[in-house]
Amino acid sequence: MARGDEDFVAFATASSARLQRAAYLLTGDPHQAEEAAQTALVRVYAAWGRVRHKDPYAYARTVLANLVTDQWRRPMREYAIETMPEQPAPHDVADAVSKRRWLIDALRTLSPRERTVIVLRHFFDASEADVARELNLSAGTVKSLNSRALAKLRITVGLMPPLRTETEAGVGR
């Protein structure tokens, strides 16, 4: 195995789980996530000579975001809301797992474009300028999408807490 290949294997091994998680957040589908992450790594490997000494992770992130760009135009898993719900009353959260699940569900209420911006900004910690460049959007659009999505998420989070069902709460035990 060539030295470059060894470097790539190390990179892919270290980054594949994170790429898959990002793809899952973007697509909402475990199988699509696996496929998208694998395809992104294929493209990274194809360009490895150019990107290995730059920022291969940023390159992979860009490729992944572009791979799911077409989801913006498709109805699948899109439940975008244009009006923000009223400010909810605070609620306690039963446990961390159910809250995380609830937040991921809330993420799916965003439009695909809002969701992509959120994932790039707050999962990958990409700057607004980088997100704008990678998604071919203006910086203002990215800022607007991010603000709107966060506003929706915060309010949504408070509006519908993860109520324990009888089964989850162990009623009767």
Add this chain to the structure above:
Amino acid sequence: MTGLEELKDAMHSPPGFEPAPLDLEHVMSAGGRMRRRRRFAVGTASALSVAALLIGGGQLTDLDGPADGIPVADRSAPMPSAVNSSAPGVLGVVVETGQFVDGRQWILYVETTDPDDLDGTLSLVLGRTRTGTIDDFKIAIVSHDPGAGRMNPGFHAVEAGRLLDGRTTPTFGYYVGDAARITARDAVTGKTVEAHRAAWKGFAESEKAQIFWFDFTQGRPPVNLTDLTAYDKNGTELPAGR
């Protein structure tokens, strides 16, 4: 924690999802094939040929000629995507629509992550370009069918025209089959309209399709089209596919 920190925490540990071990051998094999294709493309597509390709694309879209088939230009060299680091591989001709917005022309082209598996990886891209060089392509819509079967006979990756960031996009897609006409019906006026068509080829002789789009007017809402239909040179309706 703030709401944002909770969100970050949730995104880094989404419940119910466990990353799978990826097949890196397959990744490197497919990536190596893509790299070799790009090298081949770089070797055969000079800047001059890229420019000629765009001109040729425009010629391909001219359907004022004989109606018994699409005028097919000589096979063009596949274009490399090496300049645009975020772009997948562009394969085959880049089709000019002749329509401009904000100084950029709408173009249509095929992208693939694996030229050896077009059936599962072919995507049709609507983009815009000012210079006609690949690093200047601005992607607007990437369209493909889910799963495999993207080279089966019939219509694929059809996207209705829409207003996208204030720009009117055409209704477009590609058709696999020997269509001599592709038409649709204006849902408002009932009038039948005919699509522009351009021949597209992959590496293999069997990898053929027609990229099509319907007329549209910048600054006006897109026309709502229905009853998309393909006909052969005898006027017989062809399979629409899935």
